[in-house]
Amino acid sequence: MTDIRSETVGPFQENCYLVVDPDARRAVLVDPGDEPERLLAMIARAGVPLDAIWLTHAHLDHVGAINAVRRVHPVPVWLHPADRPLYDRAAEVAAMYGLPFDQPEPPDRELAEGDRLTVGGLRFDVLHTPGHAPGHVVFLGHGLMLGGDLLFRGSVGRTDLPFSSGADMDASLARLGGLAPDTIVHPGHGPATTIGEELATNPFLNGTALPVRR
Ligand SMILES: [Zn+2]
Ligand SMILES: [Zn+2]
Numbered sequence: 001m002t003d004i005r006s007e008t009v010g011p012f013q014e015n016c017y018l019v020v021d022p023d024a025r026r027a028v029l030v031d032p033g034d035e036p037e038r039l040l041a042m043i044a045r046a047g048v049p050l051d052a053i054w055l056t057h058a059h060l061d062h063v064g065a066i067n068a069v070r071r072v073h074p075v076p077v078w079l080h081p082a083d084r085p086l087y088d089r090a091a092e093v094a095a096m097y098g099l100p101f102d103q104p105e106p107p108d109r110e111l112a113e114g115d116r117l118t119v120g121g122l123r124f125d126v127l128h129t130p131g132h133a134p135g136h137v138v139f140l141g142h143g144l145m146l147g148g149d150l151l152f153r154g155s156v157g158r159t160d161l162p163f164s165s166g167a168d169m170d171a172s173l174a175r176l177g178g179l180a181p182d183t184i185v186h187p188g189h190g191p192a193t194t195i196g197e198e199l200a201t202n203p204f205l206n207g208t209a210l211p212v213r214r
Contacts (some may be wrong), residue, residue: 002122003143004186008043010034011099012061015188017146020046024120028052030068030139030146032063033186036068043073051119055079055107056148056188057133058087060094061159066104076108078117080128083135086163111137131169132157144184145195151176151185153193156204173205 003020014033021027025048032039032053043050050073053066058079066077079087087107092099113128117139124141132149136157139146149157150172159166181196193205198205 002144002146003046004144005042005046007035008037008210009038010061010064012188014061014136015190016042016065017186018042018046018207019119019122019124019146020048022048022121025049026051026120027072028054028117028119029075030054031056031062031148032065032069034064036065039069040072043069049073050075052109052117054111054139054146055083055087055101055116056138056146056150057136057150059091059133059149060090060099060101061098062148062188063087063090063104064094064101065177067102072107077104078111079107080110080111080135082130082135083133086133086135106148111135113137118193127169127175129172129175131159131165131167131172134163134165134168137173140179140183141178143182144186145179147185147187149188151193151198151205152187152190153185153198154202155190156202157188176205 005018010083016195017030027048052075089101091101115126117124124139127138129150179195183195
């Protein structure tokens with residue numbers, strides 16, 4: 001069984017997920033973006049050791065609580081290397097927004113397409129899905145996708161940001177058609193959905209999208 005918990009944090013209302021294997025009693029934290037005290041409380045409530053922090057990408061709203069979480073749980077941080085330019089400049093970008101920000105220490109491990117990550121007895125495949133960010137990945141396994149800012153309910157991640165690529169995004173979104181329709185999507189923002197629901201109704205996936213993405 002997979003136990004997925006979440007907290008929605010910070011001014012960007014980012015979803016941080018705790019993936020728990022209740023049988024093996026292990027957990028990983030995905031995209032600790034802000035409000036570390038709430039994330040630490042979520043980990044404490046789960047009552048299992050934390051093994052790692054996995055990042056879908058390195059925008060500031062997904063990485064801002066890393067340092068504070070690691071002061072309590074000194075676990076490795078996993079990031080695709082193509083997002084290091086974003087990761088390393090997160091504090092700089094936060095300053096442009098006028099937001100307080102705790103620049104995280106460099107990541108410890110590199111993610112790559114085809115990696116298989118484990119938490120307890122759970123296994124998740126890493127898909128490199130660039131577009132919103134060059135090193136964006138999703139974690140896929142056990143009938144669910146931790147999707148970061150690739151796909152939202154009724155929308156997709158922005159591609160008008162520095163280091164974004166609309167062409168890469170189109171290629172990444174096209175891969176979603178190969179997933180099981182009942183795959184539950186846990187996105188970086190907003191409510192959960194399924195691949196089938198989005199393929200049927202999301203204007204960015206069903207061919208009715210306007211030529212210019214927001
Ligand atoms: Zn993002
Ligand atoms: Zn985001």
